[in-house]
Amino acid sequence: MFDDIDPRSPVPLYEQIAARVRVAVVAGEYTPGAALPSVRQLAASLRVNPATVVQAYRDLEREGFVEMRHGAGTFVQNVAPGLREAERMKQARELVRRMLAEAARLGIGVAELSRALAVESGVGE
Amino acid sequence: MSNAIEARGLNYRAGKTFEIRDMNLNVPAGSIYGYLGPNGSGKTTTIRLLLGMTKRISGDVTLLDHRSPDDLPAALAKIGYVPERPHLYPTLTVAEAMRFHAAFYPTWDAQWATRLLRVFELPHDRRIARLSKGETGKLMILLALAQRPELLILDEPTDGLDPMVRRDVLAAVIDYVGDTGATVFISSHLVHELERMCDWVGVLDKGRLVTEMPITQFKAGVKRIRLIGAPEQALGTPFELLSRVPEALSDGESWVVRGWDDPMREYFEARGAKIRDIVDLDLEEVFVEMLRNSRQGVTR
Numbered sequence: 001m002f003d004d005i006d007p008r009s010p011v012p013l014y015e016q017i018a019a020r021v022r023v024a025v026v027a028g029e030y031t032p033g034a035a036l037p038s039v040r041q042l043a044a045s046l047r048v049n050p051a052t053v054v055q056a057y058r059d060l061e062r063e064g065f066v067e068m069r070h071g072a073g074t075f076v077q078n079v080a081p082g083l084r085e086a087e088r089m090k091q092a093r094e095l096v097r098r099m100l101a102e103a104a105r106l107g108i109g110v111a112e113l114s115r116a117l118a119v120e121s122g123v124g125e
Numbered sequence: 126m127s128n129a130i131e132a133r134g135l136n137y138r139a140g141k142t143f144e145i146r147d148m149n150l151n152v153p154a155g156s157i158y159g160y161l162g163p164n165g166s167g168k169t170t171t172i173r174l175l176l177g178m179t180k181r182i183s184g185d186v187t188l189l190d191h192r193s194p195d196d197l198p199a200a201l202a203k204i205g206y207v208p209e210r211p212h213l214y215p216t217l218t219v220a221e222a223m224r225f226h227a228a229f230y231p232t233w234d235a236q237w238a239t240r241l242l243r244v245f246e247l248p249h250d251r252r253i254a255r256l257s258k259g260e261t262g263k264l265m266i267l268l269a270l271a272q273r274p275e276l277l278i279l280d281e282p283t284d285g286l287d288p289m290v291r292r293d294v295l296a297a298v299i300d301y302v303g304d305t306g307a308t309v310f311i312s313s314h315l316v317h318e319l320e321r322m323c324d325w326v327g328v329l330d331k332g333r334l335v336t337e338m339p340i341t342q343f344k345a346g347v348k349r350i351r352l353i354g355a356p357e358q359a360l361g362t363p364f365e366l367l368s369r370v371p372e373a374l375s376d377g378e379s380w381v382v383r384g385w386d387d388p389m390r391e392y393f394e395a396r397g398a399k400i401r402d403i404v405d406l407d408l409e410e411v412f413v414e415m416l417r418n419s420r421q422g423v424t425r
Contacts, residue, residue, distance in 0.1 A: 007321035008407035012341065040303030044296045048321045049157050050303040105402075 162329030205274030
């Protein structure tokens with residue numbers, strides 16, 4: 001699940017790692033109580049600085065997605081429904097934002113985009 | 126100790142063509158410091174100067190709070206060094222090389238050495254002369270790590286190795302850092318390799334340390350901005366201008382800047398310039414622009 005982190009992206013690595021965990025938690029791929037890989041393990045397998053993983057885990061803890069238990073590891077929290085909703089919405093908006101940026105580059109307008117969205121998702125004509 | 130390596134006013138000259146002049150280097154304790162520079166920029170020379178293997182003309186060097194050269198032995202006992210070219214005796218077997226190396230280091234961790242031997246899948250009874258390049262590279266890292274150093278100095282440790290070996294070697298280094306919090310000073314011309322693991326970068330060009338900063342700052346808001354009607358003078362920019370060049374196929378200009386933030390569009394709007402496109406740059410491109418800048422200077 002961490003395979004696609006991209007060191008060339010302008011999004012910092014810790015944010016990319018945190019984002020993967022958020023997605024996994026919200027999608028139910030990680031259930032409450034599940035253990036995340038240890039900092040040392042994940043850092044070595046991604047070949048990133050251990051401090052980067054620590055920062056990702058700290059951010060996730062602050063947001064209520066995980067709990068870091070000293071000496072024991074990092075565990076997925078029971079995420080409140082409100083937080084889950086908010087996170088899903090955030091991810092949806094992020095997708096749209098990226099699509100809009102790409103469309104703008106190609107000179108495609110919002111009307112054309114929403115028609116394409118309807119066609120591709122099968123709700124339209 | 127705030128810096129694991131500190132050099133002040135380091136001077137060195139080799140013939141008429143190469144010199145290191147007044148170099149100040151600061152490698153924070155606990156950092157993974159990427160020492161970047163093109164081939165021939167002086168990376169190996171710097172390392173040899175730091176470790177007292179090449180004699181400097183002047184300057185102060187402190188390694189793990191030990192002054193070099195007076196107190197060098199105490200520092201070297203705590204430093205794992207992987208040179209650019211292996212310095213192993215070709216007639217020894219892997220196991221013999223390990224015993225030989227262990228004899229110099231009271232801190233040698235035999236158990237861990239055995240574990241690394243397994244992880245790296247190294248044949249313990251094979252002679253060094255008969256090891257592949259990748260196996261030799263892994264053995265060098267094993268020797269440096271099993272002595273449990275406080276500071277690892279790696280001179281292009283993955284140069285010429287295949288991607289699998291490279292991955293194994295770097296993973297072992299990071300695993301060690303995760304366990305001990307040791308400082309790593311790693312030189313390379315492979316920018317992407319360092320991009321993911323370093324938290325500090327130093328950029329070297331022609332014997333000059335062009336820049337030294339946390340990698341987050343190095344990469345922060347680095348963009349290529351394509352402009353039409355770019356202002357002739359780029360004074361008082363709210364961002365740092367790394368380079369500006371005319372575009373090949375249009376009448377526009379391409380600027381590379383650092384510290385960009387979207388509201389800064391206003392700078393161009395106020396000067397009647399039109400932004401065509403803003404593109405994110407990765408570390409390698411920043412590195413290239415930085416060298417270009419340091420060699421030619423930016424026309425402002």
